[in-house]
Amino acid sequence: MTGARPPLVEAIGITRRYGPTVALLDAGITVETGESHALVGRNGAGKSTLVSVLTGLTRPERGTVRYDGGPAPALADRAAWRRRVACVYQRSTTIDELSVAENLFLGRQPVTPRARVISRRRMRQQARALLDEWGVPVDETVRAGGLSVEDTKLVEIARALSRGTRFIVLDEPTAQLDSRATDRLFAHMRRLQEAGVTFLYISHHLREVYEVCQAVTVLRDARRIVTAPVGAMPPGKLIEAMTGERGGLPVPPHTAPPPRPFGAAGPAAGPAAGHAAVRLEQLSSPDFHDVSLSVAAGEVVGLAGLAGSGSHQLGAALAGLHRTSGGRAWIFGRPLRTGSVPAALAAGVGCLPRDRHHEGLVPLLSVAENITMPISGRLGPLGLIAPTARDAVARRAIADLGIGTEGPAQPLNELSGGNQQKVVLARALAIDPRVLVLIDPTAGVDVGAKRALLAAAIRARAEGRAVLVVSDQLEDLRVCDRVLVMFGGSVTAEYPAGWRDGELLAAVEGVAAGDG
Template sequence: MSSPVITPLVEARGVAKRYGPTVALADGRLTVLAGESHALVGRNGAGKSTLVTVLTGLQAPDEGEVRFDGEPAPALTDRDAWRRRVACVYQKPTVVPELTVAENLFINRQPTGPGGFISWRRLRAQAAELLDTWDVRVDPEARTRELKVEDRQMVEIARALSFGARFIVLDEPTAQLDNREIERLFTRMRALQESGVTFLFISHHLQEVYEVCQTVTVLRDARWITTAPVADLPRAALVEAMAGESVAEHESRYVRGAAAADAPVVLTAHGLTSEAYENADLTVRGGEVVGLAGSSGSGKIELAESFAGLHTPTGGTAELGGEKLPFGDVQAALRAGVGCVPRDRHEQGLVAAMTVGDNAVMSVLNRLGRFGFVATETRRAVARELIERLDIHTEGPEQPVSDLSGGNAQKVVMARALASDPRLLVLINPTAGVDVKSKESLLARVDSAREDGTAVLVVSDELDDLRRCDRVLVLFHGRIVAEHRAGWRDHELIASIEGVDHG
């Protein structure tokens, strides 16, 4: 007796999409069964984002088709029909920060009373009922901008479910979450799955794929490579499918050097204190890479941002190259010799309306010309050199930076940080939301900076980023509580981060 044929909840076949001469997707395929969490992985530029725009009805494919429950996808103009089938929760919020949770949940479809006026009482009641139905524990009257990232994501998921959609695309949902927040998100995802919600989970963190997904689809070079049960695909095979090379080849490229013990001290901090951290002492030598690790409330990011001029500590001192480091002034920190890759490339790192070249050289314009005037060819030449140095995949310096993939956009931010030949390079989550290949390229720049004698401070939740460090300092509730020398084991560092091995 043959087994019954299961109709996929979502199916994409032979999807192709071109933008002029650029082939964004040549052979996109996806088969998602109801009730599963299905991972979509691949390097930046593999075609993931393009496939998602087709799956969510933002663009029509040039070739191929998309089906929901065996039926052809709606016309692009029928937005309500698309909302009933699919929704995407992006890294960047799509909620209106100044509105309340209730207002965001029912924006443009608020319940009305007599005279056509909005019934605020019914709006709050409907919002509370919706949040309760899906066990989203958020105050309907809270301003959305005041929510944690994980709660904002759940509000966006609840809004999608309220339209009737049961297929939710999560695009890099963990990029801004710490370990505890990620575990809470996964717990909520599993509960929603049991309630009949299906997820397409896009992540560069392969460990997460194994933790929360049942099936994985790999894209590479704009083509479908494989779809397999996660349990049947070892991590080495998954990396090989994504990168087109074996893990041994991938890992053999990197052999970590060590900073010389007699190298001059570049950065010294004594007793630095603020609302986020207290009594922080640290030194970083030239050619040394020091990591800062900790949970999201540990103060690690705020401490690093202080060195880059983004915050002013309430106590303590810091010196860079023997001179007092200016706090609370980004330009002054830049002049003092600090280069920084900030925590959020969208909000702090890039000017989306400007070109790749203008973004790359923004920090060194005063060096390229006098009295604010910079020859166009000089600017282009410096930009081209940075593009080549960072292996930025772009049509040239004049391409809008907003056209780039996440990995290449992050390389532009790194290029600008390196353009000023800094004495201290501060990197905050430098590989968040980038693919395996771009991550390797960005971390190779850390090695180059080390070889040039630059002092490097790396703040990251990524163990792979921290593995490049000579030392990792762990912050817990604002205090530096542990130091791990190169060669630490994962469980040792995680125990420090989680507060397991200290009181």
């Protein structure tokens, strides 16, 4: 229509490759002024790359980006980009040691007219006015590090608005929020929309799409599949667009090798495969409640759930990385003291943690030192480590897992991400565990490393170990004998091997696969 207002932002025909990997292929999105527009797709669909293009952090090889009908700024003109778009990431970008006011005006603090020094009084006044204007109930004088996750996000939104932007990308904004904080965030978004603010909303929680968004774009395999009003995409149709198959793809027939008793290739001692290796009764913490489950020796059980479901914290609790507040846990019939890594190791629990950078690695140490860290006391007399014994253990692990390294002495930080992940798994296996907990085992690794990591889970099952795979990635869960789904802190469903993609994804998202 002549005179019609152009879209706030429009990306057309965007293609971006990273080496042989195609991140986006002729993809795009159109966001209208004043709407909340959801961007959804499974991991690897291209969402992050598209956001990088829309925020001027990545230059596409082909395609165009337009704001308000005009061309996007040059990549070097960061001030122009900040006036058009801002991104509030899952991890906060505020500086904990600075006050809220200092974070709001970092790099553009008001100064006194004559001395040209920072005027803290004026900065506090301007911060208070800004927070009041946008309805952010936060004290401008408090340290940012003392804010709740919810308030931190509101401060980041206010900071973006103060620069003039009215288009804000929210990347998994509720990942660390409880239901009440999520409701408050949504109420704030609605107020901002009424004031003319536009949101691009990225989330794996499909229920949130229906609660807060008016339009949705689905990416799959680097391409845009559909853009439509949310009302035209009921859950069943949305899941179909994300997975590419009506009702999801059936998993190939599951053929688990017959488990054998513990022996030379497995843990040194323990009951025969098939016995209850892990048993939880009404285990609770601030992140999950009244969870009861069991894992048999020689069984791989999947625990599927999105951020906020409690699945990652439950897996971490078994490994001593998360403290529980109630209930009981047993490992092969013996009580397990949760919240204690030494107690978990003594019970025979090995763990590949969720965040290898903060919980699994010492980058400046060698491959051998990282692998043998939990068994260093066994590698020589009187607590002294014999380098030959240490390197022998490392060489076996390098060969077993196919770790790409120059040798045991190579510094860990020189390895690729996939090989670092294999080293973390090797460290978990070094204790000869009876129970193996793998939390997001293939996150951020390439296809070859994924294959090796999941093959290790299958080998552990054949050796009679109990394996718990905590992940929301369907590829990780295909190796499992059964999959438990967590939502809202509870186990809500169980699926035997042979589940369909759409059915399991719907349970993880908390919606019914057959809706729509």
